[in-house]
Structure formats: structure tokens, C-alpha cells
Amino acid sequence: MQVKVIDHPLIQHKLSLLRDKNTGSKDFRELLEEIAMLMAYELTRNLPLEETEIETPVARCKCKVLTGKKLGVVPILRAGLGMVNGVLRLIPAAKVGHVGVYRDPETLSPVEYYCKLPTDVSERDFIVIDPMLATGGSSVATIDMLKRKGAKNIKLMCLVAAPEGVHRVNEQHPDVEIYTASVDERLNDHGYIVPGLGDAGDRIFGTK
Numbered sequence: 001m002q003v004k005v006i007d008h009p010l011i012q013h014k015l016s017l018l019r020d021k022n023t024g025s026k027d028f029r030e031l032l033e034e035i036a037m038l039m040a041y042e043l044t045r046n047l048p049l050e051e052t053e054i055e056t057p058v059a060r061c062k063c064k065v066l067t068g069k070k071l072g073v074v075p076i077l078r079a080g081l082g083m084v085n086g087v088l089r090l091i092p093a094a095k096v097g098h099v100g101v102y103r104d105p106e107t108l109s110p111v112e113y114y115c116k117l118p119t120d121v122s123e124r125d126f127i128v129i130d131p132m133l134a135t136g137g138s139s140v141a142t143i144d145m146l147k148r149k150g151a152k153n154i155k156l157m158c159l160v161a162a163p164e165g166v167h168r169v170n171e172q173h174p175d176v177e178i179y180t181a182s183v184d185e186r187l188n189d190h191g192y193i194v195p196g197l198g199d200a201g202d203r204i205f206g207t208k
């Protein structure tokens with residue numbers, strides 16, 4: 001199983017609060033955004049740097065700055081929207097694409113309904129974001145879409161993953177690195193992650 005678990009204490013603490021069924025939508029949204037920002041810190045660890053010369057008030061010195069690699073963030077609607085602002089706080093110049101995919105509650109298969117990406121897809125590295133990686137169907141469908149449009153370098157960031165979803169993404173897209181705050185036990189008979197945190201979209205937006 002190829003997956004990077006980001007087990008920073010701040011993330012683990014906030015994730016526990018998110019899991020709690022008594023946490024309401026307002027707190028849920030705030031915590032999710034905070035975790036997304038902390039996870040983005042880890043995901044961007046290997047961004048390329050170049051040297052430049054800067055004059056401080058004291059002396060000239062060689063310093064490092066980002067090379068300006070083009071990045072794209074792609075939330076999977078709806079629940080992925082809850083992580084966008086946290087990621088953008090760290091990489092504000094990233095372009096945002098939107099992919100609409102929902103999971104058919106009976107078949108658990110992904111149903112695609114929207115796709116709007118930056119025009120220069122083939123020149124960007126992408127981070128696909130969704131709090132939940134359950135069967136993996138929605139993530140695989142989104143990565144398929146991005147690759148069809150020319151994306152070559154994609155990372156997947158999800159808050160909670162099921163082993164089933166990790167295996168599926170590994171199998172269908174072995175080049176895509178998965179980052180998560182937790183690999184949970186399993187899926188239940190309805191395709192929900194156990195223990196998970198319930199339906200992420202409903203908890204973010206207060207729907208049922």
C-alpha cells in the first residue's frame with residue numbers, strides 16, 4: 001500500500017474533533033480548512049527552489065525563492081470545497097479547477113457531472129483534494145479526467161482513507177502519490193469509512 005500518512009500532532013488532534021459526531025458544521029468547516037492548510041505544508045515540501053540575490057538592511061546575500069512552478073488545485077465537489085481555502089492560504093497563486101463527481105448511493109459508482117479546469121493543464125502540477133477516499137471510485141474518475149486533459153503530475157490529498165480506496169488508486173494510477181491524515185480500518189456495507197467521520201459533504205454543508 002503506497003500512501004503517506006501525515007501524522008503531525010496538530011492534524012491528529014483536529015481530525016479527532018472532526019470525527020466527533022457532536023461537532024457541528026461551523027466548527028467542522030473551520031477544522032477542515034485548518035487541517036487542509038497543515039497538510040498542504042507537507043505536500044509542498046519538495047517544491048523547487050532557486051537562488052537569488054537580496055539586499056537586507058545589513059548586507060547582500062544569496063537566498064532561495066520558489067521557481068514559480070505552476071500549480072493547480074482540484075477539489076472534488078462538493079466535499080473537496082471544504083479544503084480549498086486551507087490549501088490556497090499556503091499556495092495562493094495556484095489555479096483552481098473544479099470536478100463534480102458524486103457517488104451513486106446504490107452502486108457506489110462515481111457519476112461525473114462537471115469539469116472546469118485551467119486552460120494550461122499540461123503545464124501544471126495538480127493536487128486533487130477530497131476529504132474522503134472510500135472505494136476510490138471518485139478519485140480515480142477525477143484523476144482519469146485530469147490525465148485525459150493532459151495533466152502529468154498529480155498528487156491526491158484526502159483527510160481519511162480506507163485501505164480499499166488506497167489500493168484502487170495505487171492500482172489504477174501508480175504514479176499518483178496519496179497523502180492522508182489517516183488510513184482507517186475498512187468500509188462498511190454502505191461504502192462508508194469505519195470509523196471515518198460520516199458523510200463529509202453533509203457535515204460541511206449541513207445537508208442530510
Ligand SMILES: O=P(O)(O)OC[C@H]1O[C@H](OP(=O)(O)OP(=O)(O)O)[C@H](O)[C@@H]1O
Binds near residue numbers: 101133136137139201
Ligand atoms: O471513494 P468513493 O467511494 O468514491 O467515495 C468518496 C466520495 O464520496 C463523497 O462524495 P459524495 O458522493 O458524498 O458527494 P458530495 O461531496 O457531493 O456529498 C466524498 O466526498 C468523495 O468524493
Ligand SMILES: O=c1cc[nH]c(=O)[nH]1
Binds near residue numbers: 079194197198200201
Ligand atoms: O465515509 C464516507 C465515504 C464516502 N463519502 C463520505 O463522505 N464518507
Ligand SMILES: [Mg+2]
Binds near residue numbers: 079199200201202
Ligand atoms: Mg457526500
